[in-house]
Structure formats: C-alpha cells, structure tokens
Amino acid sequence: MPASISDIRLLLRVKTLPKAANSRRVFIAGGTGYIGTGLIPILLERGHRIRALVCPGSKAKLAAEVEVVSGDALDANTYRQLIRPADTFIHLVGVSRPSPSKGAEFRAVDLVAAREAIDACAELGMQHFIYLSVAQPAPVMKHYIAVRAECERRIQERHLNSTIVRPWYVLGPGHRWPVVLLPFYKLGEWLPFTRAAALRLGLATLDQVVLALVEAVESPVQGTRIVGVPEIRSAGLNLTREAQRKTA
Numbered sequence: 001m002p003a004s005i006s007d008i009r010l011l012l013r014v015k016t017l018p019k020a021a022n023s024r025r026v027f028i029a030g031g032t033g034y035i036g037t038g039l040i041p042i043l044l045e046r047g048h049r050i051r052a053l054v055c056p057g058s059k060a061k062l063a064a065e066v067e068v069v070s071g072d073a074l075d076a077n078t079y080r081q082l083i084r085p086a087d088t089f090i091h092l093v094g095v096s097r098p099s100p101s102k103g104a105e106f107r108a109v110d111l112v113a114a115r116e117a118i119d120a121c122a123e124l125g126m127q128h129f130i131y132l133s134v135a136q137p138a139p140v141m142k143h144y145i146a147v148r149a150e151c152e153r154r155i156q157e158r159h160l161n162s163t164i165v166r167p168w169y170v171l172g173p174g175h176r177w178p179v180v181l182l183p184f185y186k187l188g189e190w191l192p193f194t195r196a197a198a199l200r201l202g203l204a205t206l207d208q209v210v211l212a213l214v215e216a217v218e219s220p221v222q223g224t225r226i227v228g229v230p231e232i233r234s235a236g237l238n239l240t241r242e243a244q245r246k247t248a
C-alpha cells in the first residue's frame with residue numbers, strides 16, 4: 001500500500017525490473033514506521049514473502065499481502081516463537097522522532113528490541129540479519145549512536161551473518177527540513193579536511209534507503225557487511241545494473 005507520490009514513483013520504477021531470482025522469507029520488526037512502510041510494498045513487488053511484527057493498532061498501516069503477527073518486540077520469546085521459517089530478519093524498531101533528550105528511551109526501546117531480536121536470531125540460526133543503524137561516528141546524538149554501536153557489537157559477538165545499514169538523516173515525505181543544509185554539505189564534501197565526515201553523514205533519500213535494504217535482502221552475506229551513506233546512495237543503480245546484466 002504505497003503512502004505517497006514518491007512511494008508510487010519508486011514502485012513504478014521497481015516494476016520495470018525483473019523479479020528477484022530468489023524469493024526470500026522476510027521477518028520485519030518495526031515495519032509500520034516511516035522506512036518500513038516505504039520498504040514493504042517494494043519487497044512484495046520484488047516477490048518476497050513478509051511476516052511483520054506489529055503493535056496493536058498499527059496493523060492498518062500494512063498491505064493485505066503482509067502476514068501480520070503480534071507480540072512484544074522487547075522480548076526474545078516473541079521472536080523465538082514467530083520468526084521461523086524466515087531466512088531474513090529486518091530490524092527497524094526505534095523510538096519515534098529521535099532527539100538528544102531521549103537517551104533513556106533509546107536504551108529502553110531501541111537497545112532492548114535489537115538485543116532480544118539479535119539473541120533469538122543467533123539461537124535459531126537466522127541466515128541473514130539486517131539492522132538499520134546510523135552513520136557513525138558523529139558529533140551529535142551521542143546516546144542514540146551509543147545504542148546503535150552497542151547493538152552492532154552484539155551482532156558481531158553473536159556471529160550473525162549481517163548487513164548493517166548506516167544512514168544519517170533520511171529525506172522523504174514529511175522529513176525534508178535538512179535540505180536547507182545541502183549547500184553546507186556541498187562545501188564540506190569539497191574541502192579535503194571535512195570531506196570524509198560530509199560523505200559519512202550525508203543525506204540519503206527514503207528511496208535510496210529502501211533500495212539499499214532491498215539490495216541487502218537479495219544479496220545475503222557471510223560475516224558482516226557495513227553499508228554507509230555513499231553505498232546507500234548508489235543502491236538503486238546497483239539493482240538496475242544487476243537487472244540489466246541478467247536480462248542481457
């Protein structure tokens with residue numbers, strides 16, 4: 001169920017690509033938010049099967065083709081009971097509208113939800129764990145980044161085959177104010193001593209993040225793969241090239 005003109009545009013673009021070679025069984029936690037509701041229609045269009053863990057009251061945000069399950073996203077038992085037979089887990093749970101004042105909430109929700117999912121997935125041998133993290137290091141949002149870094153470490157400690165996607169701010173419908181920063185980004189990318197940080201903490205669009213997640217789903221890894229802002233920005237191009245290669 002596309003939510004905006006930009007979602008519809010992306011869906012139309014994806015419709016021109018051949019379906020994914022292998023349909024994945026994807027379990028999504030946090031799929032009813034800004035990024036999840038953009039991602040799910042594209043995964044369905046690509047032929048993947050989706051089961052989503054949803055809070056009571058948020059079910060209506062998802063398409064009818066999604067298998068909706070309910071449970072506690074902050075309890076590993078929920079995942080132990082519900083994730084099979086998925087081969088791919090996408091973790092998107094997080095406190096809405098993150099801000100520097102929400103440190104306690106990040107630890108109570110973002111950290112606990114990810115930790116419980118990571119532990120359950122490690123125990124059950126999940127083939128591929130995809131974690132939406134954040135660009136780092138960064139000079140702001142200290143508590144938010146600390147929680148993401150702790151979750152990334154746990155993924156590695158539990159030896160999960162994983163893709164860690166690290167956007168900074170994601171531009172899209174209702175999330176546009178940082179476009180005013182674009183001239184500063186251009187300057188930062190141009191100056192040699194700020195270039196690396198400007199690229200690492202650059203802005204990506206919702207379409208780019210969605211396509212980076214789709215690409216991750218369709219190309220599972222052994223070990224851990226980090227997808228930073230520069231790779232997120234080129235994700236759509238990679239998918240198109242791959243499709244052209246297959247049809248050539």
Ligand SMILES: NC(=O)c1ccc[n+]([C@@H]2O[C@H](COP(=O)([O-])OP(=O)(O)OC[C@H]3O[C@@H](n4cnc5c(N)ncnc54)[C@H](OP(=O)(O)O)[C@@H]3O)[C@@H](O)[C@H]2O)c1
Pocket residue numbers: 029030031032033034035036054055058073074091092093094095096097098109110132133134135167168169170171
């Ligand atoms: N958007 C960005 O610019 C950006 C950048 C970097 C990283 N991230 C991270 O990426 C993830 C997804 O981002 P988003 O923008 O889609 O976030 P969002 O719109 O706030 O969605 C968050 C999701 O988490 C769920 N959730 C929140 N608290 C929960 C709880 N206590 N129990 C169960 N589910 C809960 C929400 O469920 P309901 O729909 O039921 O509320 C929703 O599905 C978040 O962790 C976010 O911090 C986002």
